[in-house]
Amino acid sequence: MPELEGLRADGAIVIALIHDLGLRDGCWPVIGELSGWTRKDWPVPLLVRVDLPRRHTYLRRYSDSDITLLESEELVDSESSGYEKDTVYGRALIESSLTEMLSDKPAETSSS
Numbered sequence: 001m002p003e004l005e006g007l008r009a010d011g012a013i014v015i016a017l018i019h020d021l022g023l024r025d026g027c028w029p030v031i032g033e034l035s036g037w038t039r040k041d042w043p044v045p046l047l048v049r050v051d052l053p054r055r056h057t058y059l060r061r062y063s064d065s066d067i068t069l070l071e072s073e074e075l076v077d078s079e080s081s082g083y084e085k086d087t088v089y090g091r092a093l094i095e096s097s098l099t100e101m102l103s104d105k106p107a108e109t110s111s112s
Contacts, residue, residue, distance in 0.1 A: 004034050009042045013101050014094075015084040017047075017067065022091040039064060047086035049073070060086050 022028035044067060049058045057078045063069035089097070 001032055001034060005036075007034075014098065015045055016094060016097075017086070017088045018094050019088055019090050022095075027091065046083055048076075048083040049086040050078075059083065 023030065044062045044064050047060045047062070049060055050056075051058070055078065057076050059074045059076045060070060061072045063071050
């Protein structure tokens with residue numbers, strides 16, 4: 001799949017935990033395997049959880065081998081930014097978000 005070669009984690013347009021129902025019910029087809037893909041090149045990033053009632057902000061680390069395992073949670077300054085929210089997106093929300101993001105992204109052009 002040449003169009004996927006060269007994709008890198010640091011070039012992702014969105015970082016999100018996504019429920020897998022779209023894969024399980026067949027709405028999102030599995031389009032193949034990416035040769036050369038390795039888990040270590042796509043680590044689970046640190047995520048932020050905000051506890052509004054307590055006004056606390058936590059930086060959370062999940063396991064790279066099992067996303068359901070929370071490895072650590074650290075209380076951080078509420079002004080911490082640069083991290084995505086620790087939330088799980090459903091199929092409809094992530095589809096509409098990606099559609100909007102991709103429609104706003106300038107088309108890639110190749111130079112001759």
